[in-house]
Amino acid sequence: MSNLQWPELIIFTILFLLVTVLGFMAARWQRGGGLDHLDEWGLGGRKFGSWITWFLLGGDLYTAYTFVAVPALVFSAGALGLYALPYTIVVYPIVLLPALRMWSVSRVRGYVTPADFVRGRFGSPILALLVAITGIVATMPYIALQLVGLEAVLRTMGINGSGLVGHLPLLIAFVILAFYTYQSGLRAPALIAFVKDILIYIVILVAIIYLPSKLGGWSHIFDVAAKKYDATPAKTDGILLNANNQLQYATWAFGSALALFLYPHSLTSVLASRGRSVIKRNMVALPAYSLVLGLLALLGYVAITAGVKPLTNAATGKPDTNTIIPVLFDGQFSSWFAGIAFAAIGIGALVPAAIMSIAAANLWTRNIYKEYIRKDATPKQEAKQAKLASLVVKLGAVAAIILLDLQYAIDLQLIGGVLILQTLPAVALALYTRWFHRWGLIAGWVVGIGWGLIMLYGIPGANGKQHFGGSALPLGDLSILGWHPFSGSQVQIYVGFVALIGNLVVAAIVTVIARQMKVFNGTDDTNPGDYLADEHDKDLRPIGAAH
């Protein structure tokens, strides 16, 4: 802990304390009937308007992953890292209509989680359990990803200790976060998101205007980057895509877009909004963040031109590419502005981490605790259980960071995406059709998850890792029960996409068989009209009513 950057640390700490106070105060903000109901603690009273939802969703979807991992991937691989831009361009047009239906049916039936919907739609606690477990497991690495971002900032400011002591500041930050999330629920990240997003916009505007002019303009920056990639032996990098990674680029973007709103934390923010018009306005306005995301990604090239060297993580002894953006800011900005930038990234990690832990806690409480452990739980007991679960989830994420070595943080998001994508037929397609049989969906899930994990296991990493080294599979290695349809091809594709196709095919086949055999397909609790309900409808259930 030798070279502490004091001015940066002081500004970072002041802003961190400010949001801590906000987080605790949030409990009293727009309070409805107390926080003893999941509608209140877990969904902020289901009454957020357009602006709050915009900041909340923005803070929720554009995370530390955006600020740290995407530029890091651009820095090391080039054009491929820019997949995050088309990903966030196509996600809103794709999601607009299903999100509206999900909001309506959840509002009418009092659903809090995607698994609640699946249970109501198919009358199948097992299918709901699978969706809930998938949600929790896929969210954990996503929370860990936020910690990676926070830690990258802390280490750049000189808090780069080794061993457990090196993780201590991270632990402290997370304990504070855990306490105010426990107390205030979804209102805490909603309020803090305002601070986070305003800081981020300031930092990005300055970075994207000031840095290129200081470093010789975009043309020069791209040329320097192109030379760097030409000099490396790897054939997958470069400022343009090549023949083998274009399919990977498109399926990464498309698969990530399909996955985004299957994540429980995205749905939590959607369900917390007041009505359909709020969601529609947000799907139009959220791409403002995509612009920021794209500009941030380009900072990976700026870092190359500026000659940034990734910091060596004292805990693992390896250079950590996730530090390149913090190191760039540290070297190019005055220390007080770097402090603001670091606070923006750090708080940008806290907001989504809070929402994710709330979403995972909701899943645990509604679909595991109430379903299997305590069927007669009152709304008050549910809220209590969810608060406790949110603490456990955060502890789990911290443990993952301390125990695992995460070379490319982005792999976490892509691996989580492979899992969560497998709930698409049961959650998203079921919003439109009940054609799939519940046993078909269960069989499809088993195959999708199983096949996805097998493929991920077989992908070696760049740094000598044997397994789980990434999420791009060469088509030549694609094996369908030993048959290699694209033998020899080096064209890469996103594993999640392949697994989803397997999932859908199996679900369809089992559905046809189950229908032939007239297997009972559960009772559908929902009515067609539920999917179109809106705020102001006369017979809408009261918020916070008993489930």
Added chain:
Amino acid sequence: MSTVKHDGKVPGKSFNPWYLLLIVPLLVLVTPLFNMDGPRLFGMPFFYWFQFLFVAIGVLSTWIVYMMTRDKPAGDAPDKLSVDDLDEGDAR
């Protein structure tokens, strides 16, 4: 749920041809369209500024769909509510 909503719309008939506009932004997934260096704009290769352009195309498509598929006629747009009213929650 009632079968007729407050605005008299019958549930189930929710498809609107304007929704097809939502397909347009998906063109940004067709990489061969834009995977090239020139022409550059402000020093940025085509690959990059083309995708930035698609952020605007995405917003435009979604916005048109939003405007054209609102339950009420476009007459009582624009929204005259203040930020506070919008975020006040449903007080009614």
